[in-house]
Amino acid sequence: MSEHQSPSPERPRIGVDEWVASAEQRRERTVAGRIEDAVERAPAAAKLVVFALPFAIFPLFTDSEYLTQVGIDTLIYVLLALGLNVVVGWVGLLDLGFVAFFGLGAYLYAALASEYAGRHWEAQFVVPLIAVAVAATGFLVGLPSRRLVGDYLAIVTLFFLQIWLVVLINAEFTRGPNGISDIYPLKLFGREIVSPGGYYYVTFAAFVLVVAFLYLLNRSRTGRAWNALRDDELAAELMTMPVNRLKLMAFAVGAAIAGVAGALYAPQQGAVFPANFDIVLLITVYAMVVLGGAGSIVGVTVGAVLINSSLEALRDPDDASWLFYVAIVLGLVLFMRPRWVPLVVLAGTAAFGLVVHELAEQLRPSLVAGSTFGTARVDEVLDSWVLLPEGAIGQDGLPAGALARIAYVGLVAAILGLTLIRNRVWRAVALVPVLYLGACVWENVLVAQPAVARFVLIGAMLVALMALRPQGLLGRQRVEIV
């Protein structure tokens, strides 16, 4: 890439030496850069208080047990994302066995405090013990790939996850797929915690401790060495940093945090099953880390909260249906310039839909004979706008004929094709039918299975994010010399 070409925001900035050297000055001139620096200079304790405050007061605003439960889940996810961030964000290793450590923590808790195990140890002993044990396991798993590049580590850890699941499902002492379902509640200094609110604050306390620990760790000698290692392993080695030891250490720290999360998760659920620790969870946690911005504590926390709350919201078809349209409108307004373009595109899509719907009604009435899944008011409007073929979805929620499948594959191809159009005008024009097709597929196929649809969206989001904004929402862009 030449010096004169202005660096486009969608790729890591690459330039010649002076350009790279002045990157810091340019960053300081921007508003975002100044805010960043001001935050950087604020006292650590104040930052922690401001950061933890929303989580601390969350239960005061809700008395619903369900929401408290969602809050606990979110905090557990945040812990997981923070742990993964150490490995992926700070050291740049790909750990695909991460959720196995989470599962190990949960099962170890079950082994130390359940009716099945016949003991009930107190949490102040159990949690540190589990952290140490899981860290040691993480160390051992990382060991075989110590001499090798990150890719081998990915294979070994992925295989480790597989082995972990095989053991869980088939071994007798874990009770196989039935799981261990008689776990005792947390007992902290002789007091048992039974209410969701209690668990929320215990998890919150763990969250604050972990954040403080990670903040200090990141600024320590080790943390700086990790960052150096991630940016240039070779240079780090030449500076006499013990590369392998640092990598294994990061691995162990990440595993320990996952283990703590597991130790808090098990008593709160009251049961552990192998299916709780599979690859779906792994990719969800990766999405959290990457969306928020790998490397930034605030970033991954925001990522975890965002993803978990949207996953929760997408559970219900009624909510999912309006969320989809809000997300589309927001996306268009945020990313399309000048400001009037999204309005034109949206109006065009609405008109396009009405025309297509009218045509279909005249020519092939069977294409509009169905109805939407939801019962909200928005669905009544949608009924006369999107194509809803009769019987496109069978009783089991799966597409019944070829039509829905073809429409889905066509939509994916159309979205990919859209990214190939360079001309902005044509792209906006082509966006109109794609949006309409998207709405049709959404109402017919995706809403029928919200549980699957949300993971489809996560997968697509990971790919899109990597291509468009690899640093995530709050991560800092890397500057490199080629």
Next chain:
Amino acid sequence: MDWDKLVQLLVNGVTLGSVYALVALGFSMVYGILKLLNLAHGDVLMVGAFVGWGVLGWLGGAQDPTVAVWLVIVLMILAAMVGGGLLGVAIERFAYRPLRRAPRIAPLISALGVSFFLQNSVLLLFGANFRSYDSFDLVDVGVGVDWGPFHIWVMRIVVVVSALAMMAGLWLLVTRSKLGKAMRATAFDREAAAMMGIDVDRVIVKTFFIGSALAGAAGVLVGLVFFQINHFMGFNYGLKGFTAAVVGGIGSIPGAMVGGLFIGLAEAFSVGYIEDFTRGRLGSAFSDLVVFLILVVFMLLRPQGIFGKPEVKKV
């Protein structure tokens, strides 16, 4: 000694191994050229298996196919190869090419996303239930080669032979054709190859097409001999394929073949004998443990694999 069991396991191992070898080949080729771990490779196999299943249904199903049986099989494999190949090209174009200059971890995460997307898309469209090829209806299990007390189903022979034929074809392509030369040059040094007038992007696209076509075909072969397919099958085959490639020596074509056979045999024999060896303490499901141990041992003792050369990096 139970010879019948031994031969059965041997046959199983070779069948499984030839599938792993096909997966390992595609994986290894892509790694050789891009130094990229294509984590979505197993899912290309899964999609190929579903394409083959679709073609089978379209031709009237396994019970009364509308065309000759051999033609059904050939068409299934060809369709899966084209489907898998196109999918591979699309993955390269949209998930990996924008990230050529990004930090190493970015394409890997993108690959995770692709893998997750493909799995859940198939789950969305076809459901979580296993689909069956019912290939025992296509060719009766009784038809086969009888050799003394041993019986080998002809479908297994078809699968192994077609896998071997594809590998031989690939070998000829890489060693004899102009494209193969370009692929080897690109794998050796991408920049130098570009300076010698090789259109590197096109070579990469073709490599992805060929590697993914092999995975797609492997998906159909899996369906033909093991009958059942579902949206998650790619994980297992991808994982074993990677292991085979690492054990054989990543980036090496004969290494991928040998590694595939080795892993397939190891898995088949541990399925058969792990219960005897551990006196019933570990069931056959623990065969993965044996394969994992093989991987770890190779990582520790010979990280470059059987056929690989130790990497010498110039600073």
